[in-house]
Amino acid sequence: MTDFAIAAEPREENGRRASRRLRRTGMVPAVLYGDGKPALGLSIEARLLRKLLPDDRAYTNVITLEFPKGKETALIRDIQMHPYKEEVLHMDFLRVHAGERVHLHVPIHFLNETTCAGIKAGGVLHRALVEVEVEAPVGRLPEAIEIDIGKLLVGESLHLSQITVPEGVVLLPLQHEDDKEIVSIHNPRTGAEAEEAPETTA
Structure with a gap:
């Protein structure tokens, strides 16, 4: 379904302070939701996003999120950028599966x-x-x-x-x-x- 894949890790801490701490370690906070399942907080290495996001195809193709235990397929739904830096602050992913419209x-x-x-x-x-x-x-x-x-x-x-x-x-x-x-x-x-x-x- 997709040629795009990126490593991700679940995260338990939420909130602005936790997100700021996460970014200082080179990670970007994100959330995965949809498909009738609970929302899942996750984090992705900023360096991986810098490789993925310049490709326009990534915004209309399915992304495979590869977790330490399992995988999820999703679409990029929203990206929050820094006001004046080329820096991703937060991302939203929508769960999708084969055959879904x-x-x-x-x-x-x-x-x-x-x-x-x-x-x-x-x-x-x-x-x-x-x-x-x-x-x-x-x-x-x-x-x-x-x-x-x-x-x-x-x-x-x-x-x-x-x-x-x-x-x-x-x-x-x-x-x-x-x-x-x-x-x-x-x-x-x-x-x-x-x-x-x-x-x-x-």
């Missing part, structure tokens, strides 16, 4: 941006969405939703209902009849002309 935010990647017809004609690209929430089976979660904008013209836009997603993947906003705009090409002269238009008085 889960919700996850995945990034949107735009293809053929440099050859887009509307941009080549002088239009300005507006990205209304950079990610979208999807539902998909564990093991088939897309790493990204790819959208080809090569033929998009000035004045045109694309909405969620107009794109094709992998089999088994559901775009959750559409389940709520929220057909969000994803991307559009604007005419840059529209804004300039509006600013130059003379004011009218009653």
Whole structure:
């Protein structure tokens, strides 16, 4: 189900003071929850996270948490970062298992941006969405939703209902009849002309 694995250790102490002590030893506090089981406090070596987290695939793929006695499979659900340091303060993991359908935010990647017809004609690209929430089976979660904008013209836009997603993947906003705009090409002269238009008085 996954190519990502990381060593973890259960932890008994909770609270801010315990977390600060843990971080001073080079460990990061975390919690594992979900699947109808009690939440489990755990700790992971900060150096291992520095290797794992730069890989964007880690955020949409199943992670195997390897404990001294047993394993758990999970998704990264939340990461709390230091306000100004490249340092992980805390992580949340959600337990998952084969066959389960889960919700996850995945990034949107735009293809053929440099050859887009509307941009080549002088239009300005507006990205209304950079990610979208999807539902998909564990093991088939897309790493990204790819959208080809090569033929998009000035004045045109694309909405969620107009794109094709992998089999088994559901775009959750559409389940709520929220057909969000994803991307559009604007005419840059529209804004300039509006600013130059003379004011009218009653």
